[in-house]
Amino acid sequence: MSTRALVTTSFESPYVSLDLLSYLKSRQVTSFQIFNEVIMPDFLHQMSELKQLVEGSSSSGSSGSSSSSSTANNGDDTIVEEDSYLQMMFEEIQNDLIYIKKACVKFKQWEEDQVNVSMKGLVFRALDDAFKQRTGSRDRREETSYIRDKLVKTHHLVSMLKKSLHSSPPLSSGNLKSQSLQRAKHSMIRWELNLHGRSVYLPTKLQEIEAESSTFKAIEAESSTFKEIEAAYNGLDVTLKLCFLCFSVFPENAVIKKKVLVHWWVGEGFIDTLGTSGKTAEDTANQFFNDFIEKGLIKPVYKKRRPSADSCSMEPSVRYATIKLAKRAGFFSFDSNGNPTEDFTCSRRACLVKTEEGSSVHELPYRLEQEKVQSIINVNELNLDFRPEWFSKMKYVAVLQLGRWESSAKHLIQVEDSEFLKGLKNMRHLRYLSLRGVSRITELPASICKLSNLRILNLNGCVDLEQLPQGIGSLKNLTHLDMYECYLISHMPKGLALLSQLRVLKGFVIGEPRPGGNYCKLADLSGLENLRKLSIHVDKTSDAAKRELFSLAEFKKLQSLSISWSRLYDTRAKFKLRSLSISWSRLYDTPKNPLMMAPVPVPLVKLPLVKLNLHYFPGSNIPDWLMRWELNNLKKLYIRGGSLSNLCHGKEDNWAVKMVRLKFLEKLQMDWRKLQELFPSLTYLEIDKCPKLSFIPCDENGVWKKAD
Incomplete structure (x- = not known):
């Protein structure tokens, strides 16, 4: 029987059992793939339903009538004790299943008949339970008796399977140790911190949950180093401590973009400047x-010799100490x-982490209490084999960072399709969603527009994404929207103009106008009073591009x-290359013959821009819409690629900038x-592959810095 055939099965359907029965009658050995991807998920589904049944029975039993007889009350006490016993059995089964799942990674095939027989017994048990659940209703005592009988038999089968695994080829107890089982043996005192209306749990006392590895023993040996880090950590306030512990999940010697941490902190609620004037999340994070x-x-x-750094790193010794502090605090496992x-x-x-022992993506669904998770961080998983139902119970997730955090685009993350995103519809507490660099996502479901608390949506590098949902305007709390390098998007939905809290918008597209005009134009964004950072992608083959860019003069608070x-992706027609060069000249070059078109005096518009970045500008001269801006506050000018032959700007033909990068x-x-x-205030210059710039006193890296 093929794996694909089994994947489509479910114990919820009475017709599927025939396939499983025929599979059981065959003499083929159960493969790990079938067990992990088919049998175990359906079995856990049964266990989850059974647990809800027990919890429902407990609540109904505790809310009985006050007029019940003493005999009935004694019976209720017995039922409560029975429920407590069942709950303990659930925990033991869950711990055993986690052990079994991790043990399965160690084997390539079943070599012991005992293990195979035990596994088939587990399948028979699940089949039998599925059919019995469709029988008639039972009263309270019959229900409890049925559940007890089912759990006892299941417990016996799972214990047999665990014992068979344990007696098979030797396993590393360090790698297979269930941390949840170890934590059950230790008490923990936790306190609750309320940050901006959201509860953040941080344990304040936690006994050691497992033996320290040689790495951590080495850190303890260097007690002076650890004590210094611990002392610095203890000197931080609560919010800074929480932010600092986030560093513990990143690999050794990792270079981390500050932006990654800022978005994470906003998602956790450690930083929230929504509704404040002037101060941004980035300002606070800095x-x-x-x-x-x-x-x-x-x-x-620092990159090259630039005066500021947008990334950071941590020394290995500091990282080991940070892991120890985060572990002690229970911030991560x-x-x-x-x-x-x-x-x-x-x-x-x-955390989603790929190790030699296996993939945590496959471990996460095996946690029976998924509703408790509040943050999911992808550390190094490249294949996210998610199913929509896995997210359906995660109602309290605030941070869902599934995309890459590395700067390099080489870390491409793949999913099967966009279906798993439908499971996000219940995440009403979600504040930060990152799908950065995730391929095969062609569209976002309309249900994502119901995430009313969403602050940051990062779609950077979703190269297969073709459009945004029309209802995106309902995300009233959205402050950051990143669509950079989403090359298949040709137009923006009208609802973007309704995002009143938007401060950062990257990847806005100006394409060829469509009939009806039911899309967002650049001028529609001028009413967003909080918008400070804007990134635009212009279709250089469109005559409408020039007219749209003139509306930038209305953005009075843009910094x-x-x-x-570039050419935008267009499925409706092929590009006409013959008229392309003519179009560029007409759109972007100032006429050289004044008799053909006399210039019309236009007053300069003052704009508060601090940074201006131009990529692959097709004209040879600075465009006239830019010549009309008075940029006295401009400090950084970055120009990359294109056909510019001179940089003369304004009446005085110079710029007030201090940092210039030309590539x-x-x-x-x-x-x-x-x-x-041209740049009388210049303090930093960076040049790369500009062959006609002569006699520039740059170093071997193409950098010149003004002496102090």
Whole structure:
């Protein structure tokens, strides 16, 4: 029987049992793939339903009439004790199943007949239970008796299977140890911190939950190093402690973008500047980073000789100490090697980590109390084999970082399709959703528009995404929307103009107008008073692009602007290459013959831009819509690729910027003297592959810095 045939089965259907029975009658050995992907999920589904049945029975038993006789009351006490016993049995079965699941990773095939017989017995048990559940209703005592009988038999079968595995080829107890089982043996005192209306749980006392590995013993040997880190950590306030412990999940020597941490902190509720004026989440986070740097907990990572750093890293010794602190605090669960795990029993945070022992993506659904998880962080999983039902119970998730956190696009993450996103509809507490770099997502379901608390939606690098849902305007609390490098999107939904809290918008598309005009235009965004950072992707083959870009003069509070030009994906027609060069010249170049078109005096528009980034501009001169801006506040100018041959701007033909980066400009021609005249306030210059720039005193990395 093929695996594909079994995957479509479910014990919920009475017709499927014939396939399973025929499979059981065959003499083929049960493969791990069938057991892990088919038998175990359906069996856990049965266990989940049974647990709900017990909990429902408990609540109904405890709410009996006050006029019941003493005999009835004694009977209710017996039922309560029975329910407690059943709950304990549930926990033991769950721990055994986790052990079994991890043990399965160690085997390539079943070699012991005893294990195979035990496994088939488990399938028979699940089949029998599925049919019995469809029988007539039972009273309270019959229900309890039925559940007890079912659990006793199941417990016996699971114990046999566990014993068979344990007596098979030797397993590493360190790798197969169930952390949830160990935690059950220790008491823990936790306190609740309320941050911006959201509860954050942080244990304050936790006994050691497992033997320390050699790595952590080495850290303990270097007691002075650990004590220094611990002292610095103890000197932080509560919010800073929580933010700092997030560093513990990243690999050794990892370079981490600050933006990744900022979004995570916003999702957790550690930072929330929604509704405040002036101060952004990034402003608050920068203060945190500075505190960590001053205390020696992290170090900034500079690219080339740039004056500021947008990434950071952590020394190995500091990282090991951080893991120990996070482990002690119960902020995350770690295995004996210091790797974060999917176990959210105590921390309410799960990590998706690929290790030699297996994939945590397959471990997560085996947790029977999925409703407790609040944060899921993808550390290094590249294949997210999710099913929609896995997310349906996760009603309290606030952080869902499924995409990549690495800067390199080489870390491509794959999913089967977009179906799993439908399971997000119940996540009304979700604040941060990252699908960065996840391929095969062609569309976002309409149900995602019901995530009323969503603050950050990161779709950067979703190369297969074709459109956004029309109802996106209902995400009233959205502050960050990143659609950069979503190359198949050709138009924006009208609802974008309704996102009144939006502060960062990346990947806005200006394409060829469509009949009816039912899409968002650039001018529609000028009413977003909180918008500070805007990134635009312009179809350079469209005559409408020039007219749309003129509306940028209406963005009176915009501080950072990035524009890139390229051909947009269009399924309706092929591009007409013959008229392409004519279109570029007409759109972007200033007429050289004044008799053909006399210039019309237009007053300059003051814009508060601090940073301007131009990518692959197709014209040879600075465009006239940009010439009309007065940019006295501009500090950074980055130009990458394109056909620019000169950078003259405004009446005085110079810029007030201090930082300039010029890359891949083959036609740009000037010497060092002319460049200094254009940028009299220049303090930092970076040049890469600009062959016609001559006599520029840059170092071997193409960098020039003004001497202090």
